[in-house]
Amino acid sequence: MDLPVISNTPPTPLTPSGGGCSSSGCGTAPDALGHLPDHIRAKVQDHPCYSEEAHHYFARMHVAVAPACNIQCNYCNRKYDCANESRPGVVSEVLSPDQAIKKVLAVAAKIPQMTVLGIAGPGDPLANPGRTFETFRQLAERAPDIKLCVSTNGLNLPQYADEIAKYNIDHVTITINCIDPEIGAKIYPWIFWENKRIRGVECARILIEQQQKGLEMLTARGILVKVNSVLIPGVNDRHLKEVSRVVKAKGAFLHNVMPLIAEAEHGTYYGLMGQASPSSEQLQELQDDCSGDMAMMRHCRQCRADAVGLLGEDRGAEFTMDKIDQLSLDDIDYAAAMVRRKEVHDAIIDQLDQQRATRRAMPPPLSGDSHDPENLSPAWRTVLMAVAGKNGVVGEHFGHAREFLIYEASPGGVRFVSHRKTGLYCSGVETCGEGDEVSASSIADEPESVLDKTIATLTGCEVVLCSKIGYEPWGKLEASGIQPNGEHAMEPIEDAVLAVYKEMGSAGKLADKPAESASSRKAA
Amino acid sequence: MALQIVHACVNCCACVEVCPNEAIYADTPHFLIDEAKCTECLGEYADPQCAAICPIECAIVNELGDPLNPPGSLTGIPLEKLIELGLYKAAA
Numbered sequence: 001m002d003l004p005v006i007s008n009t010p011p012t013p014l015t016p017s018g019g020g021c022s023s024s025g026c027g028t029a030p031d032a033l034g035h036l037p038d039h040i041r042a043k044v045q046d047h048p049c050y051s052e053e054a055h056h057y058f059a060r061m062h063v064a065v066a067p068a069c070n071i072q073c074n075y076c077n078r079k080y081d082c083a084n085e086s087r088p089g090v091v092s093e094v095l096s097p098d099q100a101i102k103k104v105l106a107v108a109a110k111i112p113q114m115t116v117l118g119i120a121g122p123g124d125p126l127a128n129p130g131r132t133f134e135t136f137r138q139l140a141e142r143a144p145d146i147k148l149c150v151s152t153n154g155l156n157l158p159q160y161a162d163e164i165a166k167y168n169i170d171h172v173t174i175t176i177n178c179i180d181p182e183i184g185a186k187i188y189p190w191i192f193w194e195n196k197r198i199r200g201v202e203c204a205r206i207l208i209e210q211q212q213k214g215l216e217m218l219t220a221r222g223i224l225v226k227v228n229s230v231l232i233p234g235v236n237d238r239h240l241k242e243v244s245r246v247v248k249a250k251g252a253f254l255h256n257v258m259p260l261i262a263e264a265e266h267g268t269y270y271g272l273m274g275q276a277s278p279s280s281e282q283l284q285e286l287q288d289d290c291s292g293d294m295a296m297m298r299h300c301r302q303c304r305a306d307a308v309g310l311l312g313e314d315r316g317a318e319f320t321m322d323k324i325d326q327l328s329l330d331d332i333d334y335a336a337a338m339v340r341r342k343e344v345h346d347a348i349i350d351q352l353d354q355q356r357a358t359r360r361a362m363p364p365p366l367s368g369d370s371h372d373p374e375n376l377s378p379a380w381r382t383v384l385m386a387v388a389g390k391n392g393v394v395g396e397h398f399g400h401a402r403e404f405l406i407y408e409a410s411p412g413g414v415r416f417v418s419h420r421k422t423g424l425y426c427s428g429v430e431t432c433g434e435g436d437e438v439s440a441s442s443i444a445d446e447p448e449s450v451l452d453k454t455i456a457t458l459t460g461c462e463v464v465l466c467s468k469i470g471y472e473p474w475g476k477l478e479a480s481g482i483q484p485n486g487e488h489a490m491e492p493i494e495d496a497v498l499a500v501y502k503e504m505g506s507a508g509k510l511a512d513k514p515a516e517s518a519s520s521r522k523a524a
Numbered sequence: 525m526a527l528q529i530v531h532a533c534v535n536c537c538a539c540v541e542v543c544p545n546e547a548i549y550a551d552t553p554h555f556l557i558d559e560a561k562c563t564e565c566l567g568e569y570a571d572p573q574c575a576a577i578c579p580i581e582c583a584i585v586n587e588l589g590d591p592l593n594p595p596g597s598l599t600g601i602p603l604e605k606l607i608e609l610g611l612y613k614a615a616a
Contacts, residue, residue: 067536067537068536068541072598072599074599078536094535122536123537127538127541128537192538192576192577195569196569196576197577267611269599269601272609273605
């Protein structure tokens, strides 16, 4: 049987012991990059945004040196900046290139897992070419071990493709939401192009043309290109599969379909006009649809343009500009930090290599030998489980989880499919202004609606795994048909998911055809 | 004659990048236009460049105080909607 895999490589059967990726905690994800040539894989193996496996170990940071933008997107509002809000296009403080350098060196010295520095805004980096390239120039000189990335809407990309190549920026992300100008006109109200504000279908046509040309120019120069697309229900949802096909044909190596964020309080066009955001299921369905065409990214957290640290754990508040300003560049022994960083990175890479080797050494398990109790029965149905994970293990209290990792267990094994956020980006004045620090209050202590909302985000899941869970949420989850499970605390996520799946199978719970649930779609 | 940047400005710098006269400078709480340098781009471009790239409605005004990008003109949000949401006043 064919497994739903997230790359276009032939599916590799998983081992009953959890696909061998147990300590990485993200399913079969490493195989998502399996179709890449070795030299590209070597480039991305320690890049937290590109490699699902790497994002548990390696950290990244964005420096917000690029405030200006040259287009308007209907999901963006440049007026809004709330410290509690986390989404692209928003930052708390814009840095000068010199401040950015200082911040990068300080963070890289403090967080040895940091491998990647990106410039992602809060506007468009290529609409701020002076500040963007000055930052890259200085960093290439002072921190040669850090990978440089840039994100762009693509409008100015053809103009700067050579400059990007010059600074050895080998990862570029282009946000491409459409390749049809009629659809584009519903996403982009205007662009600034050749000294004029251009509107309507014409503006979308120019933007698309520049994006596609830029994509081709970058891949021709050997620069890795990831494409981001925002899934906007009713606007480009049916179109994105075609986008995926076209950008892959032009050499993009990864496609990241992200859900639209459209809260009315953000004041965006879509937010105010009541445009719906996709449900977790809609997003997952589209990601699965596109996955036949190219590697999909499922661990993206839609970072702010000033995010710092591991994905999903923003440490930006530790490195605010008033703290950085007190530092002198002389205080940072970057040479020593670089040595230490290399040791840390090598150790992580070694560990990942060993895990891969172990995975390869495992015998193929899917012979369908139902006599072996270790094997999964091919007749079992597919189940979605939510995990309150931390560092690759079932390590989070249900009430403290800001997001749940969604895993799919099937006779083919376990795979990571998505993550779902629990709270709102900004829940109002009471919590506003506290920065990005996680408020440690238990969901059970908060108003019921928060718990209800959290449970609603788990729609389609039959089990939720966590390290601990309170009495009240336990009851509510059960009442909603989701089985809480705290028996696998601190176990590697995949092992835990697989163990629960087997328990369900042994108990005869997997023989029935599933009720109408998200998991039913995935049954092979 | 000169254009003016007013309180709605969010300091995004976009206008600084495109002003042909280098007339725009950073100030607190927002960017300002040096009226001695501003030509409103007459004779150079069909539209004043700052107002042609500015993403914020009502942030740039002419000598009469009229916004070059009035409410709804950049976001496409209908005026009735802005009024209904109580945002028209804030924008204008």
